[in-house]
Amino acid sequence: MTQVSAQWWDGYFDDEYLVEHAPMFGEGRDRPEVARAIEVLGLPVGAKVLDCPCGQGRHARLLAEAGYAVTGVDHSPRLLEHAAGLPTSARFVRGDMRRLPARWSGRFDGIVSLGASFGFFATRAEDAAVLAGYARCLRPEGRFILHAANRDGIMARFIEKDWWESPDGVLVLHERRFDPVSGLLDVHVQLRRGAKVARRAYRLRLYSPSELAALAAQQGLLVTEVFDGYRDHPVRRHSGEMLLVGQRAA
Numbered sequence: 001m002t003q004v005s006a007q008w009w010d011g012y013f014d015d016e017y018l019v020e021h022a023p024m025f026g027e028g029r030d031r032p033e034v035a036r037a038i039e040v041l042g043l044p045v046g047a048k049v050l051d052c053p054c055g056q057g058r059h060a061r062l063l064a065e066a067g068y069a070v071t072g073v074d075h076s077p078r079l080l081e082h083a084a085g086l087p088t089s090a091r092f093v094r095g096d097m098r099r100l101p102a103r104w105s106g107r108f109d110g111i112v113s114l115g116a117s118f119g120f121f122a123t124r125a126e127d128a129a130v131l132a133g134y135a136r137c138l139r140p141e142g143r144f145i146l147h148a149a150n151r152d153g154i155m156a157r158f159i160e161k162d163w164w165e166s167p168d169g170v171l172v173l174h175e176r177r178f179d180p181v182s183g184l185l186d187v188h189v190q191l192r193r194g195a196k197v198a199r200r201a202y203r204l205r206l207y208s209p210s211e212l213a214a215l216a217a218q219q220g221l222l223v224t225e226v227f228d229g230y231r232d233h234p235v236r237r238h239s240g241e242m243l244l245v246g247q248r249a250a
Contacts (some may be wrong), residue, residue, distance in 0.1 A: 004186045004201040012202055013076035018056070020164045020189060020200075025058060029150040034062040036230040037112055038244045041143050043068070045119035047109035050137060052097050057083030057090060059114050071108075073097065098126055100133040108137050111144045117240060118148040118212075119205035127205065128219055138182075138248040144221060146244040147229070151183065151206035153240040169193075182206070190208040209235050209242050222249045 012076040018025070037059070043049070051060040054072030055163040056079045064070040070090040074080055075097070081135035083092045095101065098121065111134045121127055134144055155178070163173040178185050184204050191198040207215070227234060229241035 004188075004203045006203075008077070008202050009120045012054070012200065014078045016191060016198060016200065017079075018082075019085075019166050019168070019170050020172050020191060022168075023164060025056075026058070030058045030062060032051055033114060033230050034066070036232075036243075037114065037145055038063070040225070040227070041110050041112070041145060042210070042242070043110050043143060048107060049110045049112065050104070050108045050134075051090075051112050051114070052100070053113070053115075053117050054083060054090075054092065055079050055115060055117070057086050057088065057092060059112065060090040060092070061086045061088040064088045065111070068110075074179050075102070088138050097133065098129040100137055104137045106137070106139050109139060109142050111138055113145065114147045116147055116149050118146060119207065120203075121205075124205065126214055131219035131221055133172050135188070137170055140248060141250060142248045144244075144246060144248070146212070146216070148212060148241040148242055148244070149185075149204060149206055149210075150235060151208045153236070153242075154178075154185070154206060155180075156238050157240070164215050173189075178206075212242075212244060216244065216246070217249075220249045222246045 042101055047068055047226040049063055049068045049070050050143045051070060051072040053074045053080050054060045057072055060072040070099045072083060072090055072096040080092050080094055119127060161175050167172055173190040175188045185204045185206050209226045216223050223244050223246040225245045227243040228236055228239040229243055235242045
């Protein structure tokens with residue numbers, strides 16, 4: 001199996017990532033997700049919104065289309081190249097979500113983290129730094145959304161192996177290992193193109209809803225609701241994902 005580096009995220013989000021996760025991308029998913037985000041944020045048109053991390057800009061583009069002043073930040077140069085090619089008024093910046101610019105303090109009315117893009121880093125302290133940055137960049141009582149994998153639901157229906165075929169015919173295989181002590185989920189990936197096989201791996205730290213809400217509160221983010229992903233009902237024990245909604249603490 002491919003060894004998972006603690007810095008796996010540094011080069012993972014490239015063209016192969018787009019191939020691997022192609023079934024997750026597209027208007028049929030993006031628009032309902034953004035519509036739900038707009039509904040729960042409850043911000044007026046013209047509000048300043050930070051999309052962090054923004055990936056290839058699929059959510060930022062639609063938030064800007066809805067009338068928000070959107071800034072997207074991401075670490076991946078390749079995904080930002082895709083974002084820069086979109087027909088959108090959103091602004092894209094390369095950056096590290098653990099260390100958001102000091103000049104952004106108190107700038108944003110809302111922050112969104114969509115696409116289950118939380119828990120990438122080697123330590124819990126780094127995850128906490130992400131949340132602290134969100135709190136600092138929000139105006140007083142600014143709103144936030146954090147979409148994340150739900151440890152409880154994933155463990156209740158753990159899938160050790162699965163596979164699917166990308167739209168361009170690449171066979172994608174995932175094999176998973178979970179350490180319940182550290183909370184780390186390692187995913188070993190194969191991309192098969194005929195006889196050619198590319199191997200990759202990534203790692204996520206999984207949190208339960210209560211753990212993540214408590215971590216957010218420690219950093220100045222008050223979670224007021226936790227939904228079953230993008231669905232309009234509360235998170236459940238078997239929910240594989242969760243959408244935390246709240247505001248910067250007074």
